[in-house]
Amino acid sequence: AAGKLWGGRFTGGLDPIMVQYNESIYFDRVFYSQDIRGSIAYARANTKNNILTQHEFSEIERGFKQVLQEWQEGKFEIQPGVDEDIHTANERRLGEIIGKDVAGKLHTGRSRNDQVATDMRLWLRDQLELLEGYLVDFLKVIAARAEKEIEHVMPGYTHLQRAQPIRWSHWMLMYGAFFAADLQRLREVKARVNKCPLGCGALAGNPFNIDRDAIAEELGFDGLIMNSLAGVADRDFVVETMQWGSMLMMHLSRWAEDLIIYSSGEFSFLKLADAYSTGSSLMPQKKNPDSLELLRGKAGRAFGQMSGLMMSVKGIPSTYNKDLQESVEPLLDHVKTVGDSIQIATGVLSTLATQPDNMLKALTPDMLATDLADYLVRKGVPFRETHHISGQVVALAEKEGRPMDKLSFEQLQSVDERFEKDVLETFDYQKSVEMRSAKGGTSRSAVSEQIEAVKKALAGE
Numbered sequence: 001a002a003g004k005l006w007g008g009r010f011t012g013g014l015d016p017i018m019v020q021y022n023e024s025i026y027f028d029r030v031f032y033s034q035d036i037r038g039s040i041a042y043a044r045a046n047t048k049n050n051i052l053t054q055h056e057f058s059e060i061e062r063g064f065k066q067v068l069q070e071w072q073e074g075k076f077e078i079q080p081g082v083d084e085d086i087h088t089a090n091e092r093r094l095g096e097i098i099g100k101d102v103a104g105k106l107h108t109g110r111s112r113n114d115q116v117a118t119d120m121r122l123w124l125r126d127q128l129e130l131l132e133g134y135l136v137d138f139l140k141v142i143a144a145r146a147e148k149e150i151e152h153v154m155p156g157y158t159h160l161q162r163a164q165p166i167r168w169s170h171w172m173l174m175y176g177a178f179f180a181a182d183l184q185r186l187r188e189v190k191a192r193v194n195k196c197p198l199g200c201g202a203l204a205g206n207p208f209n210i211d212r213d214a215i216a217e218e219l220g221f222d223g224l225i226m227n228s229l230a231g232v233a234d235r236d237f238v239v240e241t242m243q244w245g246s247m248l249m250m251h252l253s254r255w256a257e258d259l260i261i262y263s264s265g266e267f268s269f270l271k272l273a274d275a276y277s278t279g280s281s282l283m284p285q286k287k288n289p290d291s292l293e294l295l296r297g298k299a300g301r302a303f304g305q306m307s308g309l310m311m312s313v314k315g316i317p318s319t320y321n322k323d324l325q326e327s328v329e330p331l332l333d334h335v336k337t338v339g340d341s342i343q344i345a346t347g348v349l350s351t352l353a354t355q356p357d358n359m360l361k362a363l364t365p366d367m368l369a370t371d372l373a374d375y376l377v378r379k380g381v382p383f384r385e386t387h388h389i390s391g392q393v394v395a396l397a398e399k400e401g402r403p404m405d406k407l408s409f410e411q412l413q414s415v416d417e418r419f420e421k422d423v424l425e426t427f428d429y430q431k432s433v434e435m436r437s438a439k440g441g442t443s444r445s446a447v448s449e450q451i452e453a454v455k456k457a458l459a460g461e
């Protein structure tokens with residue numbers, strides 16, 4: 001341990017398993033560029049309070065440019081057992097390039113505690129930007145498809161039982177509403193992630209009057225994490241990201257479940273593209289919706305990472321404790337899982353083929369029983385009564401062994417005399433969906449309005 005950056009007070013070596021247990025370089029190296037960028041901003045701020053001369057700053061900047069290039073070209077050589085994490089690795093290499101005398105001044109007043117929090121926030125900010133782009137693309141596909149296929153009518157379900165006819169676009173826009181809310185939440189999370197903890201030091205703050213605002217501005221942060229204890233203790237931005245991602249994955253999982261059902265042989269409402277399906281190694285006829293099953297399965301994994309970190313954090317005393325290093329791997333995996341999942345979902349939706357004839361065939365006349373009750377409501381009969389009358393018609397149809405719309409006008413009248421000849425027009429799925437024209441309903445105009453709402457959400461309105 002004597003060779004370590006913090007090795008001054010240590011005499012013995014680390015247990016080899018402890019070395020490996022403690023090191024984070026093999027995953028936190030993804031922060032190499034953020035770590036360098038933060039260090040340069042920190043060094044620049046330290047020229048204003050005379051910790052570094054201009055010349056020393058230029059040397060640090062020059063050295064880091066080379067370190068960055070080595071990472072980018074895959075030439076950075078991690079020294080096993082020495083480079084504990086990305087922060088120590090970058091500083092070690094800087095010292096080799098520009099000499100230890102100048103490199104040794106870089107860390108003045110700084111701690112890896114504020115450093116790692118800064119690296120993670122910088123990295124996550126960019127990742128959230130990417131995720132936002134993926135989500136916007138997905139919503140665009142939903143809106144475009146909803147516009148194009150607005151004529152398709154299919155059964156809508158409650159309890160997975162056929163309930164009432166709806167437009168296929170209406171189904172897509174249900175998820176459009178969920179994902180638009182996810183987009184809105186993402187934008188809010190992003191604003192809280194993008195705050196600067198650098199200059200908090202190990203916990204108590206910076207003793208050299210460093211200009212934290214200048215650092216934040218150089219790094220493109222939108223303000224500071226003010227309280228220095230909070231700056232190093234806080235992993236709420238990681239938890240919140242994973243809570244956001246978990247909710248999104250919950251939506252994707254439900255969406256996937258619907259599509260798995262709709263693509264099954266029994267439903268046959270749609271066919272997944274080959275690009276998102278796989279075959280069976282045994283049964284030649286099989287085409288399985290693996291993409292959708294993975295979406296559903298990965299949601300569980302994403303939730304686990306979120307709840308795992310919350311459990312790690314909940315009992316930690318203030319401020320920094322090494323437990324917090326356990327926030328990194330779940331975050332990396334979570335962000336990758338969510339990003340991949342949104343892109344897969346976008347691919348699935350833009351390539352699946354709908355089978356509108358099968359959607360229509362799945363509609364059954366009893367799904368119009370509510371419309372029949374509504375018919376009598378329009379003649380002034382109270383709904384509680386019409387509900388009962390319509391139920392009797394359903395029972396009669398069952399008894400007669402024929403669909404409700406094949407009952408004669410006389411049979412309908414035998415149930416209730418207030419049925420008039422025009423009642424037969426009720427048995428029309430198109431009419432049924434078009435009746436539901438109030439805001440948010442399944443009529444053409446109401447669905448079109450919902451498409452516009454998704455488009456507005458994309459623009460942040």
Ligand code: ARG
Pocket residue numbers: 024028085112113116320322324325328
């Ligand atoms: N690799 C560490 C992390 O991710 C950096 C902070 C280490 N700080 C310390 N005082 N041991 O949390």
